[in-house]
Amino acid sequence: MHSEFELITRFFTPDPPGAEAGVTLGVGDDCTLLAPTPGQRLAVSVDTSVAGIHFPEDAPAVAVGHRALAVSLSDLAAMGARARWCLMSLTLPAADDDAWLADFARGFHALCDATDTALVGGDVTRGELAIGVTVMGEVPPAQALTRSGARPGDLVAVTGALGGGAGGLALWQRGERDTGHPLLQRYLHPLPRLEAGLALRGLASAAIDISDGLLADLGHLLEASGVGAELTPDTLPLAEGLVTALGEEGARQAGLHGGDDYELLLGLPPDHLDEARARLAALGLALTVIGRFSDRSGVQGVTVTGDRGWQHFSGGVAP
Amino acid sequence: MHSEFELITRFFTPDPPGAEAGVTLGVGDDCTLLAPTPGQRLAVSVDTSVAGIHFPEDAPAVAVGHRALAVSLSDLAAMGARARWCLMSLTLPAADDDAWLADFARGFHALCDATDTALVGGDVTRGELAIGVTVMGEVPPAQALTRSGARPGDLVAVTGALGGGAGGLALWQRGERDTGHPLLQRYLHPLPRLEAGLALRGLASAAIDISDGLLADLGHLLEASGVGAELTPDTLPLAEGLVTALGEEGARQAGLHGGDDYELLLGLPPDHLDEARARLAALGLALTVIGRFSDRSGVQGVTVTGDRGWQHFSGGVAP
Structure with a gap:
């Protein structure tokens, strides 16, 4: 076993140390x-x-x-x-x-670099493989996107495409190992929508990232906002290749319940839609309206049977 | 298994939520x-x-x-x-x-309360029992106590008493379960020296907390400061009851090599000694001079044989 110090020095010291923005005393x-x-x-x-x-x-x-860094950055x-430190x-x-x-360090540092996030501390212990990542970012006080701001009449919208995480996991479990496959790419290398979050400041009324599945995370947002929603499930933007991989019904279920997508689920006043679409298009990202918030509690337009919460790797979508 | 949300709500929501200082949007x-x-x-x-x-x-x-919180607060x-959030x-x-x-929650929250530290986030996952704690504190830019400021001629000083962590662990391993025993108390409920750290601003030239053992942590401080040290081991302030528990030589070894004490090891210009002692006395804490920094590299005055690094619980002091 390497000592903690040796490990941190070999794999996790920024180069050059202390040169990151806003770090006045670095690791050590x-x-x-x-x-x-x-x-x-x-x-x-x-x-x-x-x-x-x-x-x-x-x-x-x-x-x-x-992924360990991406899932934390997705919350920012x-x-x-704006991501700063981790x-x-x-x-x-x-x-x-x-x-x-x-x-492992290569994957972690590459996403640090791509998102301007500085690794500023850490520790190494022995045990079952686990990675805890604390992220710190900054946002002006009045511009934070919370879960509680959705109002009846606002549009329900999602960035990018859904179901790719579940589709990629299903392929992995079937033995697919071509990491260049678009669905495996979605599952193994999800991209936190940091630029989209910044672009949506002042436009979105509410936001949450889709880590546990669309309906589960929508439920959190509805609860925090005290509203309901009516979905138009035929409008769900499904990930490329998902129907081929999972079939029509499997793809639909993955889009509704699959987790690990790390897209943003938004509340959006209708008169902000065009501006939001234009800003996300400039980032190469689609914005799709999938329903509308209402004052009728719960989710309408989708029939949900049984417990379909996303179990990440351990169980996939529950039957 | 409780859901993550239920667990966090039941055991880890501050009461009342969001009322902590400096928290503008709380857990959730x-x-x-x-x-x-x-x-x-x-x-x-x-x-x-x-x-x-x-x-x-x-x-x-x-x-x-x-302990999970104490070991992190000790770094602050x-x-x-000043401790703020975790x-x-x-x-x-x-x-x-x-x-x-x-x-578990009772122990964690009690130390939060005692140190004015607000629990502002967290997650719960399944696996081998482990607790990662990220702490955040604040310090004016010019007043931080670093490891690198010790100068030849400065005194080597320690707060409180040494060896109590190792002594308590040894008792635990022998089957002692009276948690009121002073040594078990030291091991199971170490107190991070936050008030001492604040009191030493502007007085100490360098500081590190003793988590890996006096000599190991002194080594880190010497390396960062680019100096050596001459110790007077007979002056080591040993924890109450340590000689009774471990014998003369065992107590000496625990003082030099035992970890988990979470006292502060300091560099102190000689003309700051009286003021530092007075300030710590006002906190009920002793300050003991145990040597002097020098420009001769390494540690003099102590004979060290073999690898005596502290292994926390897994091995105690290496033989």
Whole structure:
């Protein structure tokens, strides 16, 4: 076993150390010192990814590193916050594997670089493989996108496409290992919609990221906003290749219940739709209206039978 | 298994929600929004405590909750930072135990209250018992206590008493279960020296917390400061009851190498000693000079044989 210090130095020291924006004292002291932007709110969140529960134990290390950060950054995206910093708690089995660690670090750092997120601290312990990532971002006080702002009459809209996470997981479980397959790409390398979150400041009335499945996360948003919704399920934007992979009904179920998509689910006043679409189009991202919020509680337009909550890797969509 | 939401709501929602200082949006949205104090640096650190490695699997739940937060807060203390907020990643075995969780939460929240630290986020996953705690504190830019400021001629000083963590662990391993025993108390309920860290702003030239053992952590401080040290081991302030529990030589070894004490190890210019002692005395805490920093590299005055790094629970002091 490497010592904690050696591991952190070898794989997790930014290069050059301390050169990241807003970091006034870098990794290597008791704490890292950061300089928050005056007048901004600090948005914080933590997510832990456990092998065999949140991702398959044989997932590529580069994807494990990417996903562990992506799922946390997705929470910043859903607040309309700009990503700034992150800390990582890495729990590793006793058996070392330098090649695995190097790939894991590559996936993690590549997403740090792509999203301007500085890794500013962490620790390494022994145990079952798990990665906890705390993210910190910034947002002006009045511009945060919360779950509680949806009003009756607002449109229900989603970024990008749905069901890709579930489709990719299904393919992985069938033995597909071509990581270039679009659905596997969606599952293994989800992209947190940070730029979309920034673009939607001042336009969206509410936002949540779709990690547990469209209907589950819609439920959280409805509860926080105290409203209901009427969906038009035929309008769901399904991920490319999903019908081919899962069939018509499987694709529909994946779109409604599949998790791990990390798209944004939005409340949007109708007169903001054109501007929101234009801004997201400039980012290469579709915005699809899938229904409307109402003052009638619950979700109309979709028949849901049984418990279909998303179980991430451990169970897929419940039957 | 409780759902994550139910668990967080039952055991980890501050009461009343959102009423904590500096929290503008509390637990329950994608992120928590915080209002950092203008002009301060944000000090951040994360530590993960794993059952069977960092604490015995049969440790009292209230102590597990306390210690998980204490070890992270200790890093803020060592920076001279004021504790503000924390986030917790809780990994729990599949088998639920409401009584255990209630006790765990009691220990965690009690230390939150005692240190004015607000729990502002977290997640719950299934797996081997582990608790990751990210802490955030604040310190004025020029007043942070770093590891790198010790200069030749400065005194080497420690707060409180040493060896209590190792002594308590040894008693626990022998079957002692009277948690009122002073050494068990030291091991199970270590107190992060936050008030001491604040009091030492402007006085100490360097600081680190003693989590891995005096000599190991002194080594980190010497490396960061680019100096050496001459110790006077007979002056080590040993924890109450340590000689009785471990014998003369065992107590000496615990003082030099035992970890989990969470006292502060300091560099102190000699003309700051009286003021530092007075301020710590006002907190009920001793400050003991145990040597002097020098320009001769390494540690003089102590004979160290073999690898005596502290292994927390998994191995005690290496032979």
